[in-house]
Amino acid sequence: MSPSQPPNATEAAADVPTLLVKIFGRDRPGITAGLFDTLAAYSLDVVDIEQVVTRGRMVLCALVTQPAAGLEGDLRATVHGWAESMKMEAEIISGTGDNRPRGVGRSHVTVLGHPLTSRSTAGIAARITASGGNIDRIFRLAKYPVTAVEFAVSGTETEALRTALAVEAAALGVDVAVVAAGLHRRAQRLVVMDVDSTLIQDEVIELFAAHAGCEDKVAEVTEAAMRGELDFEQSLHARVALLAGLDVSVVEKVRSEVRLTPGARTLIRTLKRLGYQVGVVSGGFTQVTDDLRDRLGLDFAQANTLEVRDGKLTGRVVGEVVDRAGKARLLRRFAAEAGVPLAQTVAIGDGANDLDMLNAAGLGVAFNAKPVVREAAYTAVNVPFLDTVLYLLGITREEVETADADEG
Ligand SMILES: [Mg+2]
Helix, strand or coil, X not given: CCCCCCCCHHHHHCCCEEEEEEXXXXXXXXXXXXXXXXXXXXXXCEEEEEEEEECCEEEEEEEEECCCCCCHHHHHHHHHHHHXXXXXXEEEEEEECCCCCCCCCCEEEEEEECCCCHHHXXXXXXXXXXXXXXXXXXXXXXXXXXXXXXXXXXCCCHHHHHHHHHHHHHHHCCEEEEEECCHHHHCCCEEEECCECCCECCCHHHHHHHHHCCHHHHHHHHHHHHXXXXXXXXXXXXHXXXXXXXXXXXXXXXXXXXXXXXXXXXXXXXXXXXXXXEEEEEEEEHHHHHHHHHHHCCCEEEEEEEXXXXXXXXXXXXXXXXXXXXXXXXXXXXXXXXXCCHHHEEEEECCHHHHHHHHHCCEEEEECCCHHHHHHCCEEECCCCHHHHHHHCCCCHHHHHHHHHHCC
């Protein structure tokens, strides 16, 4: 800092008399300029300004230094007169200093509702207060495909707030994400997604099984695995064995049958524009994930590979099996390759074999997840739109749409 640099503005204003000027009324051009033009006659300095417009009504708050001795009454009359001429309401409150500094322990709380009810909003706000947190700001991130609002909260630990709000969110039927505030939120990051029932609506093994006429048998094995009678690797081998003899041309058919989850393209396109790297890890098959990687412009893709011999599936997989531990390992590998610290990664998944990956990531998002995952994961999204994950990262719908429009 050079010796000529002024002291911190907050310190400078700490005991200086200030006026809070609040203007409320119908939003139209010229209100902000008009207010400050009126104040300029008194040579006041601006300490803070906030303006919000909701459904055509504006609230403009200006925190300014006091006018010279004896002029406050004159200033009040002038501001009220100007406001009246503009059909606005004005309130002027005397005091000292700047805003109270925000408390230690700052978090962003994103709430997704479909719809967002008054009752849910009351519940979340009450729980923030009960956790010792103060709501400093609230603004809407999106109204489509869900209503998403963000609360800037201070005065309480992020971890404790996350735990408290997870309970409240489950009870209210809304999705809530709590992330620590700070510059890391804007740092370049890596997003790694599961594929089956996350990036896509289907389970790829079931699509193959339909072509082999063994859907029921595959479903039986899946259910046995879900009952805990088989681990993932055993169930994978058992199900792939049922595909033995299937003609390799089926791969092309399955690729064309895969249905992306609503919002998947928007999510990936937006993340890529923002400089994120995006990858997928799957307990399914490279025959499908490589195609998705190419179609969607993903940076990373890893899955199991179905063995093909003489134009037929052999019923075996080749290479190292991607299972629950493997997915977490791949997240770490992709992060290392992308040069992104693990704390700046986001993992998204729905199944039990995603849990290690969700826990390893900086932000683990359980997406329309099985109950066992929903209970274990910190952050749950239970609306069927993948692009809502953008709101958890603080990206607004307006930013998404502006970027789309700019690119034609
Ligand atoms: Mg899945």
